[in-house]
Amino acid sequence: MTIYQHFRPEEKEFIDQVLNWKDLVENTYAPKLTDFLDPREQQILNSVIGQHSGILFAFFGGTSNVERKRALIFPDYYESDEEDFLIRLFELEYPKKFVTIEHPQVLGSLMSLGLKRGKFGDILFEDDRIQIFAAQEIEDYISLQLQSIGRASVSLKKLPFSEAIQSAEVWKENSITTSSLRLDTVISAVYNISRQKSQLYIQQGLVKVNWTQIENPSFECQQSDIISVRGQGRSKIIEIDGKTKKDKWRIMAGRPQPGGK
Numbered sequence: 001m002t003i004y005q006h007f008r009p010e011e012k013e014f015i016d017q018v019l020n021w022k023d024l025v026e027n028t029y030a031p032k033l034t035d036f037l038d039p040r041e042q043q044i045l046n047s048v049i050g051q052h053s054g055i056l057f058a059f060f061g062g063t064s065n066v067e068r069k070r071a072l073i074f075p076d077y078y079e080s081d082e083e084d085f086l087i088r089l090f091e092l093e094y095p096k097k098f099v100t101i102e103h104p105q106v107l108g109s110l111m112s113l114g115l116k117r118g119k120f121g122d123i124l125f126e127d128d129r130i131q132i133f134a135a136q137e138i139e140d141y142i143s144l145q146l147q148s149i150g151r152a153s154v155s156l157k158k159l160p161f162s163e164a165i166q167s168a169e170v171w172k173e174n175s176i177t178t179s180s181l182r183l184d185t186v187i188s189a190v191y192n193i194s195r196q197k198s199q200l201y202i203q204q205g206l207v208k209v210n211w212t213q214i215e216n217p218s219f220e221c222q223q224s225d226i227i228s229v230r231g232q233g234r235s236k237i238i239e240i241d242g243k244t245k246k247d248k249w250r251i252m253a254g255r256p257q258p259g260g261k
Contacts, residue, residue: 003048008222010212014041018048021073025055031074033086035118035135036061038068040210043224045071060085062133063164066122070135082161086136087121089164090156092149096128099152106130109149113142124165131165132156171236171254178249181240183209184217187227190235190253198229206230 003019004012021032037045042059049057056076061069070085094101106123110132121133134142143156178189187198187207199217201207207214208228209221221227225237239252 006047007044011044014044015048018045022049022052022055025073025075029075031072031078031080031084033084034071034073035116036068036070036121036133037118038211039226040224042069042071045073049073060087061121062087062089062161063166065166066124066133068121068133070121088134088136088139089159089161090132090134090139090142091159091163092130092132092154093157094130094149094152094154099150100128101130101149101152101154105150106132109146110142113145115142124167126165126167129165131159133164170257171238172257173238173252173254175241176251176253177244178251181221181249182217183207183214183219183221183227186221186237186251187229189251190227190255191229191232193232201229201232 004015007015021034025032034045037059045057049055054076055073056078057071057073058080059069059071060082061067070087072080072084074080092101092106103123103125107117107120110120111117115138119135119138124131124133139158146154146156148154176189178185184195184198184202187193187201188195191198202215202217205213205215206229209219209225211226211228221237223237223240226234227237228234234256236254237251238254241250241252244250
């Protein structure tokens with residue numbers, strides 16, 4: 001099937017899932033709501049379903065500037081609104097004077113409840129305030145079960161979307177050149193570190209591309225990829241701008257500005 005040739009081999013399973021969702025909507029004439037999808041999954045869904053007449057889709061994650069969003073796939077005569085996405089916003093209540101809670105602790109505690117990552121949207125931080133977008137179907141469960149994060153006792157307070165922390169991420173763009181599109185070479189150029197160091201990060205399991213851990217240094221990067229290196233932060237391949245006269249790849253890369261999300 002020609003659709004697969006536009007994507008990486010490891011994305012085939014998700015493409016098949018999207019095609020199944022599309023078929024379900026076509027056959028039942030009813031909308032299909034997905035779990036929270038990361039931006040790469042949203043991009044794939046957009047590519048796969050965007051080609052089909054009679055089927056529409058919309059994304060929503062709680063506010064306009066979040067990364068992780070649920071998708072609603074529906075027949076073209078169906079009118080969707082925010083209520084259809086079944087999302088809840090919670091704020092963590094905890095003894096802020098005595099403890100500091102960080103993003104990995106929040107996510108780790110949620111996952112330890114036995115829930116999939118797809119049941120949670122973005123986790124938002126502003127000073128000592130922490131908010132979580134979650135799927136409505138788990139709201140009772142997490143309200144009862146999430147009682148501590150690290151050593152801190154916590155509880156959840158439900159809020160309207162209008163009270164969500166607004167944390168738009170601003171990317172600082174930078175033009176770089178690299179000898180190839182291999183992951184180790186791109187990381188070396190983007191983060192200005194040696195190739196040996198970038199290979200070490202990859203081999204130690206500290207690198208993710210599009211939210212998936214990659215341990216192959218020769219993994220080939222593509223436009224729109226989000227790269228995360230633990231301890232070094234995130235970057236984005238905004239554009240691959242062809243080759244220079246010296247046969248090097250010219251890349252427009254972005255790094256989040258300090259103070260962003």
